[in-house]
Amino acid sequence: MHMQATFVPILLIVLGLAFSSCQSTGETSSTPEAASAPDSVYLAKGQQIAASTFQSLSGQLQQAMKAGGVQEAVSVCQLAANPIVDSLSQVHQAEIRRTALRVRNPKNAANDAEQAILQDYQSALEEKTAPKPKLVDLGNGQVAFYAPIIAADLCLKCHGIVGETIQEQDYAHIQALYPEDQAIGFQAGDLRGIWSIRMANSTVSD
Numbered sequence: 307m308h309m310q311a312t313f314v315p316i317l318l319i320v321l322g323l324a325f326s327s328c329q330s331t332g333e334t335s336s337t338p339e340a341a342s343a344p345d346s347v348y349l350a351k352g353q354q355i356a357a358s359t360f361q362s363l364s365g366q367l368q369q370a371m372k373a374g375g376v377q378e379a380v381s382v383c384q385l386a387a388n389p390i391v392d393s394l395s396q397v398h399q400a401e402i403r404r405t406a407l408r409v410r411n412p413k414n415a416a417n418d419a420e421q422a423i424l425q426d427y428q429s430a431l432e433e434k435t436a437p438k439p440k441l442v443d444l445g446n447g448q449v450a451f452y453a454p455i456i457a458a459d460l461c462l463k464c465h466g467i468v469g470e471t472i473q474e475q476d477y478a479h480i481q482a483l484y485p486e487d488q489a490i491g492f493q494a495g496d497l498r499g500i501w502s503i504r505m506a507n508s509t510v511s512d
């Protein structure tokens with residue numbers, strides 16, 4: 307379970323935590339150049355894309371968990387998650403990513419801009435402030451939508467503490483697929499990662 311794969315149980319709960327209050331709130335860093343649509347439209351579109359991606363992934367993940375538990379879900383995600391996200395990126399005419407400060411798959415490492423957002427969200431949580439979705443004008447005709455993904459109890463089966471919330475045999479399977487895994491040691495309420503979605507101006511004028 308790299309980033310796509312690692313959100314096996316997280317997606318079932320965290321989307322509500324991350325987006326339940328997003329419809330009317332969010333931070334923006336926009337300029338007139340990228341403001342061809344109101345910020346609220348970009349926020350809503352980002353939330354819609356994240357929710358659609360969540361729904362597509364969660365169906366496969368739930369089936370895998372029922373069929374074979376964590377190990378089955380890890381294996382299914384390794385094969386299916388990236389193609390699903392790539393396909394939905396084409397459907398929505400957007401670049402959809404999930405990344406984190408500590409990733410399972412090195413290919414999902416955060417870029418500089420994402421690192422800054424992750425650090426901001428981490429600081430907010432440490433200050434007992436709820437991190438909010440935000441927009442950033444990229445200055446190239448695109449707008450980036452970011453939203454936090456917060457670790458819930460269920461995600462600890464894949465990202466918690468080995469020998470406690472992660473069964474040792476399950477983590478051995480994870481390591482076999484992702485020998486560079488860093489995505490463990492989380493507790494419920496921690497910042498697990500972010501949605502990072504880039505949208506062109508035309509994307510929000512559908």
